Amino acid sequence: MTGSLRRALPTAPDGSLPARHRAMQHASHRWVEVAGADVLVVDPDAEQPELRDAMAGHGVHLTWVSSTTDALVAYGRTEPRTVVVAVGTPGLAPVDFVTAIRRHGAPYVIASGDSLTDPAAGVLLVAGACAWLPRPYAAADLWDVLATSPYATEGHGRVVVGPLELDAAAYRVAFAGRRLPDLPLKEFELLRALMLRCPDVVSDADLLAALWGTDAGTHGTRTIAMHVTRLRTRLGGVAAVRRVRGRGYALTVED
Known part of the structure; x- marks a missing residue:
């Protein structure tokens, strides 16, 4: 393995x-x-x-x-x-x-x-x-x-957007080569979903599926908003997550 x-x-x-x-x-x-x-x-x-x-x-x-x-x-x-x-x-x-x-x-x-x-x-x-x-x-x-x-x-196990890098196999996020503090699982999943589509908008439905799979129906947009708020704080300004009303969320990475 x-x-x-x-x-x-x-x-x-x-x-x-x-x-x-x-x-x-x-x-x-x-x-x-x-x-x-x-x-x-x-x-x-x-x-x-x-x-x-x-x-x-x-x-x-x-x-x-x-x-x-x-x-x-x-x-x-x-x-x-x-x-x-x-x-x-x-x-x-x-x-x-x-x-x-x-x-x-x-x-x-x-x-x-x-x-x-x-x-x-x-x-x-x-x-x-x-x-x-x-x-x-x-x-x-x-x-x-x-x-x-x-x-x-x-x-496919690694996603890179500008200086921001996420490695799913190693459970690692780095910015400009510097490893960031480990994210809680849901914030890690959320960041990966946003990076995969960056700079496009990811719909609430797609984020629910990415974070909870077949259990997505038991969660709602308020739960996503809560995790987005936490992710913004943990990223510490190296990337921004913006809400597009009626559509979803999009990631912007600082150069």
């Missing part, structure tokens, strides 16, 4: 993550679902939570489906730039699936399986797969393949 959020966080004596850091990890998944690089994994085996967590630390969101039939739906819904396809996946033959998605775009296709000597692996590579990944998946192996793909994913 090199470079993952889990590696950057301290663990309890039993090896588990403290409650606050588990919340940070869940926040990481929400961020990448909204703004991260999306990788579609088409594999009949059960999803690997540790792989999902490690890639979230890199700003990469995994969508995992167990059949090529479901994968066609997921491909149309998420429009991923990278697709991992395991040989032997049920549904439409994997080679036909790869041929179909390449008719409707130019995704970076990665074939996967137990052995590269499997004849089915060669068929996928001929059909348009550009790389090979052994199963079961290791986060370091997947990251190495993604890092050399035409679609860079490295920057």
Whole structure:
């Protein structure tokens, strides 16, 4: 799990993550679902939570489906730039699936399986797969393949606006190279959401989704306003958050 959020966080004596850091990890998944690089994994085996967590630390969101039939739906819904396809996946033959998605775009296709000597692996590579990944998946192996793909994913865990830099994996905010005091989780999430759209206005609805995900309906604009007030104070003048009445909030970073 090199470079993952889990590696950057301290663990309890039993090896588990403290409650606050588990919340940070869940926040990481929400961020990448909204703004991260999306990788579609088409594999009949059960999803690997540790792989999902490690890639979230890199700003990469995994969508995992167990059949090529479901994968066609997921491909149309998420429009991923990278697709991992395991040989032997049920549904439409994997080679036909790869041929179909390449008719409707130019995704970076990665074939996967137990052995590269499997004849089915060669068929996928001929059909348009550009790389090979052994199963079961290791986060370091997947990251190495993604890092050399035409679609860079490295920057999704890190957001930079002028001299202001936010690193989601390290849970770090810096201004002109100087690390700022750690922000509480919700202010950190709020700042990242604003930086991702800077200098555009982020609507209240989008901020609610970024901060609370599926629980957004239990919170309102007053709660956002409270966190904005706190964030303004904690930023200490290095950046300003302005309210655009009826629309949302926008971030301005000092040069």
